[in-house]
Amino acid sequence: MTSSQIEIDGSSGLATYLIRDVAPLGGERVDLVLAGGVIERIEPSGSVVAGEGVVVVEGGHLVALPGLVDLHTHLREPGREDAETIRSGTRAAAVGGFTAVHAMANTTPVQDTAGVVEQVWRLGTEAGWADVHPVGAVSVGLEGTHLAELGAMAHSAAQVRVFSDDGKCVADPILMRRALEYVKAFDGVIAQHSQEPRLTEGSQMNEGVVSAEIGLAGWPAVAEEAIIARDVLLAEHVGSRLHVCHLSTAGSVDLIRWAKSRGIRVTAEVTGHHLGLTEERARDYDPMFKVNPPLRTAADVEAVREGLADGTIDIVATDHAPHTREDKDCEWAAAAFGMTGLETVLSVVQQTMVDTGRMTWADVARVLSSAPAQIGRITDGPRPQGRPLAVGEPANVVLVDPAVRRVVRPAEQATASANSPFGGVELPGQVMATFLRGRATVLDGVPVEQDGVSRVGASR
Amino acid sequence: MKHLLTTRGLSRADAIRILDTAGQMAATQSREIKKLPTLRGRTVVNLFFEDSTRTRISFETAAKRLSADVINFSAKGSSVSKGESLKDTALTLQAMGADAVVIRHQASGAPHTLAHAGWVEAAVINAGDGMHQHPTQALLDAYTMRRHLMPRVGRGVGVPGVGAGAGLDLAGVRVAIVGDVLHSRVARSNVQLLHTLGAQVTLVAPPTLVPVGVEAWPCEVSYHLDEVLVDLQPDAVMMLRVQRERMSSAGGGFFPSPLEYTRNYGLDAVRLGLLPEHAIVMHPGPMNRGLEISAEAADSPRAVIVEQVANGVAVRMAVLYLLLAGDVSQVGSHERASL
Numbered sequence: 057m058t059s060s061q062i063e064i065d066g067s068s069g070l071a072t073y074l075i076r077d078v079a080p081l082g083g084e085r086v087d088l089v090l091a092g093g094v095i096e097r098i099e100p101s102g103s104v105v106a107g108e109g110v111v112v113v114e115g116g117h118l119v120a121l122p123g124l125v126d127l128h129t130h131l132r133e134p135g136r137e138d139a140e141t142i143r144s145g146t147r148a149a150a151v152g153g154f155t156a157v158h159a160m161a162n163t164t165p166v167q168d169t170a171g172v173v174e175q176v177w178r179l180g181t182e183a184g185w186a187d188v189h190p191v192g193a194v195s196v197g198l199e200g201t202h203l204a205e206l207g208a209m210a211h212s213a214a215q216v217r218v219f220s221d222d223g224k225c226v227a228d229p230i231l232m233r234r235a236l237e238y239v240k241a242f243d244g245v246i247a248q249h250s251q252e253p254r255l256t257e258g259s260q261m262n263e264g265v266v267s268a269e270i271g272l273a274g275w276p277a278v279a280e281e282a283i284i285a286r287d288v289l290l291a292e293h294v295g296s297r298l299h300v301c302h303l304s305t306a307g308s309v310d311l312i313r314w315a316k317s318r319g320i321r322v323t324a325e326v327t328g329h330h331l332g333l334t335e336e337r338a339r340d341y342d343p344m345f346k347v348n349p350p351l352r353t354a355a356d357v358e359a360v361r362e363g364l365a366d367g368t369i370d371i372v373a374t375d376h377a378p379h380t381r382e383d384k385d386c387e388w389a390a391a392a393f394g395m396t397g398l399e400t401v402l403s404v405v406q407q408t409m410v411d412t413g414r415m416t417w418a419d420v421a422r423v424l425s426s427a428p429a430q431i432g433r434i435t436d437g438p439r440p441q442g443r444p445l446a447v448g449e450p451a452n453v454v455l456v457d458p459a460v461r462r463v464v465r466p467a468e469q470a471t472a473s474a475n476s477p478f479g480g481v482e483l484p485g486q487v488m489a490t491f492l493r494g495r496a497t498v499l500d501g502v503p504v505e506q507d508g509v510s511r512v513g514a515s516r
Numbered sequence: 517m518k519h520l521l522t523t524r525g526l527s528r529a530d531a532i533r534i535l536d537t538a539g540q541m542a543a544t545q546s547r548e549i550k551k552l553p554t555l556r557g558r559t560v561v562n563l564f565f566e567d568s569t570r571t572r573i574s575f576e577t578a579a580k581r582l583s584a585d586v587i588n589f590s591a592k593g594s595s596v597s598k599g600e601s602l603k604d605t606a607l608t609l610q611a612m613g614a615d616a617v618v619i620r621h622q623a624s625g626a627p628h629t630l631a632h633a634g635w636v637e638a639a640v641i642n643a644g645d646g647m648h649q650h651p652t653q654a655l656l657d658a659y660t661m662r663r664h665l666m667p668r669v670g671r672g673v674g675v676p677g678v679g680a681g682a683g684l685d686l687a688g689v690r691v692a693i694v695g696d697v698l699h700s701r702v703a704r705s706n707v708q709l710l711h712t713l714g715a716q717v718t719l720v721a722p723p724t725l726v727p728v729g730v731e732a733w734p735c736e737v738s739y740h741l742d743e744v745l746v747d748l749q750p751d752a753v754m755m756l757r758v759q760r761e762r763m764s765s766a767g768g769g770f771f772p773s774p775l776e777y778t779r780n781y782g783l784d785a786v787r788l789g790l791l792p793e794h795a796i797v798m799h800p801g802p803m804n805r806g807l808e809i810s811a812e813a814a815d816s817p818r819a820v821i822v823e824q825v826a827n828g829v830a831v832r833m834a835v836l837y838l839l840l841a842g843d844v845s846q847v848g849s850h851e852r853a854s855l
Contacts, residue, residue, distance in 0.1 A: 260624075268729030269524075271624035271648030271704060276728065340632070341625030385633075387602050389623030389646065 062099060064089055065107030070494050077101045078115025078455065080445045082417030088120060090451040093494040098447055113499075117459055118488060121421045123155025123452030125442050127218065127247070127325060127428040128301060128373035129398065131157070131188070133179065134172070135164025140378040140472045142176065145398070146185035148376070148471035150497035152398040153424075153454035153487040154186050156441040157376075158432055161193040162223040168193035168204035170212035177214035185497050187439050189432060192216040194235045194246060198224050203234060210242040217433040220247035222301055223348075225283060227253050232287060236296035243433060245297040245323075248287055250308070251349065255279035260389060262335040262350040270339060272388065275350045277305040284308050288315035288322050299431055300324040302375050304349040306359030313368045323431050325373040326360045328401035329477055331408045333357075337477070343384045343391030344477050347377070364423065365414040371428045374401045378473030395477045399469050403483035406458060411484060421445075439493070451494035460486035470503060519631045519640040520835055522649045523709040528685060531712055535659050536682050537834035537842075538827070545581070545830065554841050555584035558615040563605070564643070565591040565621045570801060570825065571643050571653075575618045578832035584840075587614070602626060606635035614638045616840055624648035639839040647699050653800055654705035656831040657754065658686060658713055660824050664796050665689050665751050687714030692744050694720040694781060695756030695808050698727050698770070702800045703756060707735045720744050722781065724770040741781050745790040753791065754798040755783050755809045774807055785812040796820045 066072030075088040080098070087104035089097035097104065106112045126149065132140040142159070149157050159176050161167035167176060173190035180188020192209035196202045198221045209216040219239060226232045226248060235246050256279045261267050263274020284300055288311065291298035300312065303324045312324045329347060334354050337345040345351060363369040377394025384391050405424065409415040415423075429435045429442020443449045463482050466474035490498040497504055523531075544552060560579040562572050572588065579586045589605075602621075609617060616639040619627045624646030631640040644650040666681035666689075691710055697703045697719050710717050711734035718736040719726065730737055738744050745753075758777065771777045778784075783797065791797075797819040803809055814821065 263728050265729040265732040268727040269704070269732065271646050271701060273647070274728060341628045382601070385603060387621070387623045387626040387629045389626070390602070 061103055061105050062097070063105045063107045064091070064097070064110060066091065066109035066111070071496070072110045073113060073491065073494070073496070074104055074106045074110050075113045075115045075120065075455065076104070078118050078120045080120040081421055082119045088115070088453070090453065090491055090494045093451055095445065095447055095449050095451050095453070098445070113455065113489060115455060118455045118457055119417050120445060121153070121417065121454045121456060122425040122443060122445055123441060123454055123490065123492065124153045124402065124424045125428040125432070125434070126154050126157040126374050126376070126398065127299070127371060127432055128222070128327075129157040129159055129376045130162070130378065130394070131159045131176070132163065132378060134175065139380045139383070142179040142188060143183040143185070144470065144472040145376070145378070146180060146183050146188060147503055148396075148398045148469060149186040150490045150492070151470045151487060151503055152400070153402050153456065153490055154398060155452040155454070155490065155492045156187040156189060156429070156434060157398075158189045158191050158218055160222050161191045161220060162198060166193050166197050167191065168196050168198075170205065170208040173209050173214040173216055174212050186492060187434075187441060189218070189434060190214045190216055191222070191247065192219045194219045194221045194226050195231060200224060200226060200228055200231060203231065203238065206235070206238055206244065207241065210239075210244060215437070217242070217244050218247050218299070218431070219244055220249065220301065222247065222249045225249050225251040225253060229286060229290065233290050233294060236291055236298065237294045240296055245299050245431060247299040247301050248283065249301050250280045250283035250287065250303070252279040252282050255282070259350075260346070261338045262352050264335065264353060266335050266338060270341070272338065275348075277307055277352070277356070280305055280349055281307040281311060284311045288312075288320050291322055292318065292320045296321065298322045302327045302330065302349055302373065303360065303369060304330045304352050304356060306356050309359045309363035309368055312363070316368065323370040323427075324368070325371045326364055326369050327373055327375045328397050328404040329375075329395050330360055331357065331364070331372070332404045333477060341388040343386065343388050344395065344475055344479065346388060346391050346393055347395050348393040361408060361414060364409065370423065371431065372401060372405055372423045373428070374398050376471070378471050379475045380473060384475045394475065396466070396469070396471050396473055396475055398471065400464060400476060400478050400483060402456065402487060403485040404478070406485040407483060410458070451491050453491045454487055455489040457486045457488050458484065460484070462486055518839070520651055520839065521627050521631060521640065521642045523651045523654050523705045523712070526709065526712060528712050531655070531658070531709060532683065532685060534655055534831070534834050534838060535662060537838060538655070538659050538831040539682050541833040541837070542827070542830035551581055551583060553583050554837055555579065555582040558584045558840055559587065559613060560584045560616045560618060560836065561587045561589055561609050561614040561638075563589045563609070563617050563619045565619070565626070566644070568620050568644065571620060574825070574828040575643060575832050577829050578836055581829070581833055582836055584836065602630065603633070603635055606630055609638065610636045616641060616836060618643045620644045622646055641835060641839065644701055646701065647704070648701050649705045650701040651705050651709070652828065652832055652835055653702050654709040655835070656824055656828040657706055657798060657800070658709055659827050659831050660798065660820055661686055661689060661691070661715075661752050661796070663827070664820060665794070685713040686710060689715040689752065690748055690750045691715050691717050691752045691754060692720055692748060692750040693717060693754045693756065694741060694783065696725045696758050697721045697730070697756065698725045699759060700756050706754065707733050711735065718744055718748055718750070720781065722771050722777070741787065742790070745787055749792050750795060751792065752796050752798055753783060757800065757802065758804055758808050760804065778807055782808055782810060783813045784810040788813050788816060788818065791818070798824060801825070
């Protein structure tokens with residue numbers, strides 16, 4: 057050890073990790089020390105020496121990002137544990153680099169009371185793979201007629217801040233207005249599934265050239281855009297926060313751009329699959345590509361990529377929607393809408409945005425960590441997420457190897473379902489390690505079970 | 517040649533070969549003994565998830581005339597009504613050794629899924645799927661047009677025993693397809709096949725019944741039937757069935773009233789008079805008399821609607837023959853999605 061070197065030891069408390077020669081946000085290489093649940097040191101590369109009890113991770117070709125935060129995950133529990141459980145879903149989240157997920161409300165029973173959201177929150181805490189922040193339903197039973205007990209959910213142990221009827225649109229304008237107004241009392245946000253119901257009755261895929269040819273009922277872009285237009289004006293009128301879920305059309309990007317230029321408090325998300333796939337994938341009627349909102353045209357994909365790059369779209373979300381084999385192994389019309397995404401989204405963002413030069417890794421940290429955490433209001437409090445990689449901050453860290461190329465094998469993923477649209481596809485990037493408050497949930501690309509034993513099952 | 521799922525993948529040569537084979541099949545049907553031994557020992561399953569008596573009977577007749585064993589499977593009253601999936605139904609048929617599955621399904625793409633999901637090894641014939649395709653209907657329509665029109669437009673006088681127009685396509689033929697294009701698998705199938713065969717197709721419908729994306733189809737689109745009849749002078753007018761549940765705006769309908777639809781898009785005696793003398797009137801059936809077609813038009817000498825039904829048997833015999841007993845090398849090397 058030279059005089060300029062610092063020796064650390066890990067002899068007490070939670071395991072101490074020395075991540076040697078790693079590039080935070082793809083920048084200058086440093087030595088990163090995680091100890092006591094926080095980022096204890098960030099030192100020039102090569103200046104830290106591991107003492108007794110320290111676990112060393114060689115980070116020479118790795119990029120370090122803050123733990124990813126998903127604002128839009130379907131964990132299916134309670135009610136559809138055959139498709140996913142909170143444990144399996146959050147394990148998949150860890151494999152994908154996530155340290156926090158927001159669990160959507162369309163469970164059975166619906167997450168529309170303090171009791172149900174607390175149940176989800178506690179199960180997430182017990183699982184220990186990632187923080188689970190339940191999303192509260194806007195309306196009772198997702199029926200779109202009466203406001204759910206938004207305040208009770210906000211003041212429950214789960215401290216809900218994001219409310220959504222996702223899967224369904226809050227179509228009634230007066231209910232939407234009241235919801236937007238009501239959540240101002242606790243700085244909540246309404247996350248809208250923008251789908252005008254009458255314009256999309258029976259819809260199966262994007263309306264356009266492909267739907268006309270293959271005879272599937274069309275889901276027109278205007279059905280999304282009409283609701284976004286209405287909602288941004290409502291948000292402006294009442295001065296509330298609106299979040300647009302899984303935006304998918306070029307017109308929607310234009311509307312968000314316009315709304316932001318007016319100072320309206322609106323944020324928007326795009327999913328990995330809407331960044332990476334077009335409606336052309338529906339031509340073979342493979343239900344793996346059936347999703348709501350549907351995959352759109354190449355022009356729409358280009359628009360959402362541009363909108364994400366220029367900041368019009370704030371975040372990338374997964375809309376991770378696991379389904380059982382029987383719900384997808386059937387004809388298109390009978391198949392369920394939805395795709396898994398927790399374990400592939402980072403690779404898709406790398407492929408479509410980073411490797412194409414549209415975004416830096418710092419941008420990735422913004423759209424997949426800090427911005428979703430800010431929208432969900434989880435940057436502060438007892439379990440803060442989406443914080444910078446800085447000394448003293450919680451050690452929520454993900455290490456990515458951008459050079460790895462891997463073929464997605466849905467059956468080997470950590471999620472309990474296998475409905476990935478990227479099955480058999482080679483994607484760039486691999487999450488090599490995930491740390492939740494200093495504890496490794498993934499190491500060497502493999503989930504670290506609670507008993508400390510690594511088991512095969514990660515996507516490699 | 518493995519499946520017949522859509523007219524889109526049919527080459528001109530394949531289509532003409534089917535029509536010519538249908539001509540040969542039709543010739544056998546005028547004999548005292550109509551049955552051929554060609555498919556003896558083969559099993560054809562009619563798998564109908566949607567009611568369609570005429571199409572099912574047509575396929576059944578075609579298969580029986582070729583001496584195949586026929587199993588009719590209707591979803592109503594079957595295990596499907598108890599919740600059995602298409603996959604499990606398919607696996608059952610596979611276990612029973614079906615050589616061909618004729619499938620009618622309310623979901624677009626179901627025949628494609630049946631053919632490509634690995635559930636069955638049988639040849640799959642699409643007998644109509646959702647709003648997508650009905651390829652044998654388009655083939656029988658093309659066969660009917662060729663038989664009637666090609667001698668009259670100056671090409672092909674017919675080969676004795678084979679049928680009029682044998683070996684020819686439909687180059688130069690003008691066809692108007694009128695009505696509910698949006699929901700019509702017949703229209704989708706016909707536009708593609710008629711284009712492949714060289715015909716000029718014009719779709720005529722109210723704008724609400726024209727699909728978004730139609731601009732990519734190889735045809736013209738008009739909202740004005742009278743203009744088309746006068747200006748285009750079509751050789752064939754194909755009327756599409758209007759589904760009664762879509763007739764009024766009370767049900768989210770596509771036009772204000774049946775009366776307004778009939779005024780603008782119904783084929784009546786007056787409009788019949790605008791057609792060239794040789795023009796034929798077609799309808800895939802079943803007809804809504806008094807809505808899209810009047811009794812005068814439906815029963816006029818120009819109407820070939822009943823003949824379409826008869827030709828359907830010959831065309832389906834040809835398809836079954838080519839799929840189950842035909843010489844693949846003579847049909848082309850198309851991938852499995854196409855005939």
